[in-house]
Amino acid sequence: MRAANRLSASEAARLLQRRELSAEQLMRDCLAHIEAREPEVRAFVQLDAASALAQARALDAGPVRGPLHGLPLAVKDIFDTADLPTECGSPIFAGNRPRVDAAAVALCREAGAIVVGKTVTTELANMTAGITRNPFNPAHSPGGSSSGSAAAVADFMVPLSLGTQTAGSIIRPAACCGIVGIKPSFGRVPRAGVKPNADSMDTVGGFGRTVADAALLASVLTGDARLRETPLPESLRIGLAPGPDWAQAEDDVTDCWERTARALAAVAVRCEDAALPSDFADVAAVQSAIQAAETAQALAFEHLWHRARLSEALVALLDRGRNVDALTLAALRARTERWRREIDGLFERHDVLLAPSAVDEAPEGLQFTGDPVFCRPWSLLGLPCVHLPMGTGSSGLPVGLQLVGRLGDDHRLMAAAQWVMQRLG
C-alpha cells in the first residue's frame, strides 16, 4: 500500500470516516515524509509532531468529528494559534504566543483537522521572501506569501493547508507549486486572529492537491456545505478574461492559455471573450495603491515603532501607502465600486471567467516570490478564485490558470472547476 500521505484529502477523509484508515497512520506517514523532505523544502517554521500524533490518537479513539476528521493541516504563520507561536515572518513577532486560535483554525479543528505546524510566510504576508523552496526544484521560489502552505501540500507533506490572499498570495503560490488554491469570496471566511494587511481585500483560503480537496476545506471555512455538495453543471459558459496586463505573460503561460481555451471552446456551451470594463487598464495600479494605503494603516504600529526591524521593501511599501491621500483613495474606491457592479453584470452571460494566475513558471532564486499582477483585479473586486494546475512549462515547473466566479457563488465556482478539470483530463 502506498504511503497514506499520498492520498488526496477527499480520499483520506472517506477512509478515515469509515475507519479504514486511522488518523494516527495518516499522521505518521505525513510526519515521516516531512522529516525526509523538510531539510530541502523548508515549509515549516513550527512543527509539533508529538502533539499532532497525540491528537490523531485521540480522534481515532472518539467519534467522527466532522468533514476534516483526522486530516493533517498546515497553517500559515500569520494565523494565531493558542498552542504554537505565531511569528508572522517578522522578528517583531519572534516568540509571540497568542491567547486564542484564529477563527479559521478553530473551525478546521472543530471539523476534525489536526494542526501539524505553522508554515513559512513572507514578512507579514507581504513581498519579502521566506526560506521555503519550490518542491519541484529547490532553486526556485514556491511563490508567496503563503509559501510554506503551498509547498507543504505540493510536496505531499500534508493534504491541506491554510493561506491568505490580499493581492495574489494564494493563487500565485498554488500556480508555482502546481496545486489547487482557493480564495473564497471576500467576507465569507472569518479573519479574526489573522494578521491584517489590507482590510478591504484580505481573504482566508487554502490549498489542496485536487479541486475536491480545496472545496472540502473551503466548505468548512465558509460554513457552506454547498461547496462540497454542488453537482457538476451540464456545461459551462466561460468568459475569457486575460485582462489588461496580459502582455506580461511569458510563453509558457500563453501556451497554456491557448491550449486550454481551445480545449474548453470544444466542450463548453460558450467560450468567448468577456467584456471587461472600458477603463480597466490600470486595475492593477488601483489595487496596488489601495493595498498599500490600507496596509500602511493596518501596520501603523510596526511602521512607526519598529521600522528598523522591517525589510526595506516593506518600509518602502508602507511609506508609499502613507502618501496616498484621502481624496485619491476615495476616488480609487469609487472606481472599484463601479467595477464591482460592472463585472457582476458579466456573470449574467458567463458562469465563470478564465484568467491567468502568474506571469511565468516559478521564479528562479528564493529572493523574489513573483509578480501578483494577474491576481490583483480579482482580489480588488473580492471575487472567488481557484487556481487549476495544468501541467508543466519549459523548465519543468508547474503552469496553470485560474477560474474566477461571481461574488458569493463559490459553490458554483468549485463545481465549474471540477467540470473543467474533468474535461481537460
Added chain:
Amino acid sequence: MRAANRLSASEAARLLQRRELSAEQLMRDCLAHIEAREPEVRAFVQLDAASALAQARALDAGPVRGPLHGLPLAVKDIFDTADLPTECGSPIFAGNRPRVDAAAVALCREAGAIVVGKTVTTELANMTAGITRNPFNPAHSPGGSSSGSAAAVADFMVPLSLGTQTAGSIIRPAACCGIVGIKPSFGRVPRAGVKPNADSMDTVGGFGRTVADAALLASVLTGDARLRETPLPESLRIGLAPGPDWAQAEDDVTDCWERTARALAAVAVRCEDAALPSDFADVAAVQSAIQAAETAQALAFEHLWHRARLSEALVALLDRGRNVDALTLAALRARTERWRREIDGLFERHDVLLAPSAVDEAPEGLQFTGDPVFCRPWSLLGLPCVHLPMGTGSSGLPVGLQLVGRLGDDHRLMAAAQWVMQRLG
C-alpha cells in the same frame, strides 16, 4: 482657572500646540479627576498614571507631534496595547498581553495622544454588561458596549476615547452619556488589533464632548484631515429617517425628535421625510441575523473551547449565529446590498439623515446596556453616524439624536453636525 480636564479636546489641543498649556498639567488634572470619580463611575479596567505622566512630560520636552499632541486618550479594552493588558471584558483574556498596539491606537499615539488606560467593555463587545455606571446617575447604565470610553469622556476624566460599533456600541453609549460619538464610514479606520465581532460591520470610532472634538479624533483615525477642516455648509437638506422601529421610542425620545425636527425645519433649506426602502421593515432583524452569524464565526474558538467561560447570553447569541445557514445568510446579504444602493441614492436629495439613537434615556440598573435597534440599520449599511446630545429627558438623563451620512462623506457629515449644533444652540 478651571481645571484643564474641563477643556474640550479642541480647546486643549490649541493651548497645547501654542505651549500655553503643558501636557503634564492637563494629564495631572485628568488623573486627579479620575482618582476622585473612578470609585463611583468605574470607567477603567487598567490605568497607568505614572506612565501617562512620563509620556506627558516627554511630549512637553519635544516638538509638537500632531493634531492630538498631549491629549489624554482612553481606549476600549478590546484594542490591543503593547504596554497594557487587553482583556476584552472576558475571563478568557485575563492578563492577555498583546505584542503590538492596535493600528488605531498607534495612529493616535503618532498624532501625540497619550493613552491613560483601558476602559470597560461589555463581554467581548457584546451585550453582557461591565461594571461602569452612568456619570449622570450611578444607578443607570452608561450604555454599551463601549461603556467605559463613553463614561470617561462624559465625566471629564479624559477629553477623547476610542470605541467600536457593530450594532450600536458607539452611538448608544454616547446617547446614554450625553456626549458626541462618531462611527466613521465602514472600512475607513484600520481594525488591526481590535477584537473582531461581525466582520462586515465592526467599525472603530470614538467619543468627544463636542462635534469638533469627535471630528478631530476621527480625522486622525481615518487619516483624512477634511474631517476637521471642512467648512460648515450654508444650509442643509435634511432627511427625516425615524425608521421602521420608531414605535419603540419612548416619550423622552419622541419629544426630543419633534422638538428637533421642528427647529431644523425652521432653519434648513429642506427638512422632509426620507423615502426608505419599501421592504425596510425588518432591517433590524436582518442586521441582527448577519451580526449573529458573523460573530459566531469570529468567536469560533471561544464558542467551541471556552463555552463555560462565556455568559449565557453570549452563548445563546453564538448558538443562534451558528444556526443561520449559508443560503439564508446569502439572501440577507443580497438584500443588504440592494438597500445600500437604494439608500445611497437618497443622498442625492438629502445631505444627511436624522435618526434616533436610543429608544429611551439610559436604562436603570447596570445589567442591561440598552437596545441598539435604532442603530442597526446604519451599522448594517456601513454609513457614518454621529450622535448629538440634545439636553435631558424626564429622568434628568441625556437624550439626543444621530445624523447619518453618505458612505465616505464623513467630512460632510461632521460639518453638517456642527451646523445642526449651532442652530439648535
